[in-house]
Amino acid sequence: MDQDLLLVQKMRMGDEKAIEAFVAKYYPRIMSYCQIHIGDYGYAEDMTQETFERFFRSLKQYKHYGKAANYLYVIAANVCHDYHRKRKEIVTEVIAEQEDVHMGNPEERLDVQTAFRRLPEEVRETAVLYFLQEHKQKDIAIMLGIGLPLVKYRIRRARELLSVSLGDR
Numbered sequence: 260m261d262q263d264l265l266l267v268q269k270m271r272m273g274d275e276k277a278i279e280a281f282v283a284k285y286y287p288r289i290m291s292y293c294q295i296h297i298g299d300y301g302y303a304e305d306m307t308q309e310t311f312e313r314f315f316r317s318l319k320q321y322k323h324y325g326k327a328a329n330y331l332y333v334i335a336a337n338v339c340h341d342y343h344r345k346r347k348e349i350v351t352e353v354i355a356e357q358e359d360v361h362m363g364n365p366e367e368r369l370d371v372q373t374a375f376r377r378l379p380e381e382v383r384e385t386a387v388l389y390f391l392q393e394h395k396q397k398d399i400a401i402m403l404g405i406g407l408p409l410v411k412y413r414i415r416r417a418r419e420l421l422s423v424s425l426g427d428r
Contacts, residue, residue: 263327271318282311285328288392289335295387296339306342310335325401332402336384374424378417385410386417 266284269277289310294303313334314321321330378386388394388402389410396414400407 261323261325264323267318267321267323267327270315278315281327285331286311288328289331292332292335292387292392293339295391296336296384297342302342306335306338309338313338326398329398329401332388333404336402370425374421377424378420382413382417382420385413386421389414390417390421 263281266277266281270281286307290303290307293306293310294300297303297306310331314331321327375383375386375391384403385399388399389396394402396410397407400410403410
């Protein structure tokens with residue numbers, strides 16, 4: 260049986276340890292996602308907590324189709340979009356430092372942040388999930404509610420635009 264499904268079943272029965280295990284498993288990734296899209300650590304933390312709150316509120320209606328992480332990313336995306344819609348800001352002012360991204364110096368990080376910031380919003384969201392968070396294309400399609408061909412197009416487009424911005428790096 261799928262570990263996430265087992266955790267969900269235990270959480271529905273009120274198992275506190277299952278809730279703690281679920282949050283511990285997904286909190287860092289959702290926090291990173293929110294920080295990338297919000298740019299401010301404090302607000303990203305609020306958005307992450309809101310994501311989990313919404314997940315737990317809808318737990319009884321939740322239908323498990325594979326990965327709970329995909330559902331969390333959908334919620335996190337909606338929470339981040341709501342944040343920006345309320346504030347009328349452009350998505351992703353600052354790309355957060357990623358543990359998975361090993362760049363030698365702050366100047367390179369700044370160049371990458373700037374290159375990502377310049378991407379069109381829909382391409383940027385797909386690029387962050389693919390390049391920085393290393394999600395599979397099919398999972399990105401599910402998270403964003405778009406077709407796999409569109410995900411592939413956006414990744415190819417991001418690669419082209421990032422190549423122009425970053426040159427030979």
